Amino acid sequence: MVSDECDHTWKMTNLRDGFIVTEKCYHCNKNRVYFSYEDVPPKDEYKEDDHYWNYAGSAQSVKFDMVCTRCEKTVPFEDLMGLMHCVGCDPECHVNIMSRICEGQNVWLYAALSYQLGEEVDLPVEKLVILTDYFTSRLRTPGKKILVVPGSLTRRPDLCRGEMLKDVGMLSLTPEG
Numbered sequence: 001m002v003s004d005e006c007d008h009t010w011k012m013t014n015l016r017d018g019f020i021v022t023e024k025c026y027h028c029n030k031n032r033v034y035f036s037y038e039d040v041p042p043k044d045e046y047k048e049d050d051h052y053w054n055y056a057g058s059a060q061s062v063k064f065d066m067v068c069t070r071c072e073k074t075v076p077f078e079d080l081m082g083l084m085h086c087v088g089c090d091p092e093c094h095v096n097i098m099s100r101i102c103e104g105q106n107v108w109l110y111a112a113l114s115y116q117l118g119e120e121v122d123l124p125v126e127k128l129v130i131l132t133d134y135f136t137s138r139l140r141t142p143g144k145k146i147l148v149v150p151g152s153l154t155r156r157p158d159l160c161r162g163e164m165l166k167d168v169g170m171l172s173l174t175p176e177g
């Protein structure tokens with residue numbers, strides 16, 4: 001994984017604001033999630049194959065890619081929809097459980113939410129490592145760390161209540177709690 005000689009120093013590039021939109025089919029109760037670049041998330045109902053998709057909620061988010069300031073290697077994060085800090089949705093949410101353990105170790109846990117064709121997928125581990133390195137390096141509090149874990153650890157992605165990373169300055173602030 002760390003095979004190239006460069007000891008990468010990552011920087012965000014190509015920032016895009018938008019929304020993570022959740023839709024629900026009222027026939028089969030299936031959920032799906034996508035990223036919208038529009039100023040206001042679209043809320044129209046529409047039929048697609050056997051599904052009747054209805055707007056079920058949205059969260060402001062930001063998309064970005066990463067570039068190394070030393071070797072200029074660029075890693076696209078088109079597959080990342082957002083980073084979420086679980087604030088205690090459900091006692092059985094794995095992200096919630098891990099967050100509570102990590103807090104005692106001065107580690108803030110973020111779940112990387114990623115979807116393809118509406119279905120949840122996990123980011124490759126290389127990308128989770130880049131995000132962990134990047135956000136930890138930006139923290140101003142000595143000894144604090146950030147750990148970015150796969151989004152599928154949330155118990156129910158549609159129910160996991162968390163704070164979305166809305167802008168890039170947010171993680172240098174101290175989350176409450």
Ligand SMILES: [Zn+2]
Pocket residue numbers: 006007008009068069070071072073
């Ligand atoms: Zn590099």
Ligand SMILES: [Zn+2]
Pocket residue numbers: 025026027028029030050051052
């Ligand atoms: Zn359906």
Ligand SMILES: [Zn+2]
Pocket residue numbers: 086087088089090093094095096154155160161
């Ligand atoms: Zn949760």
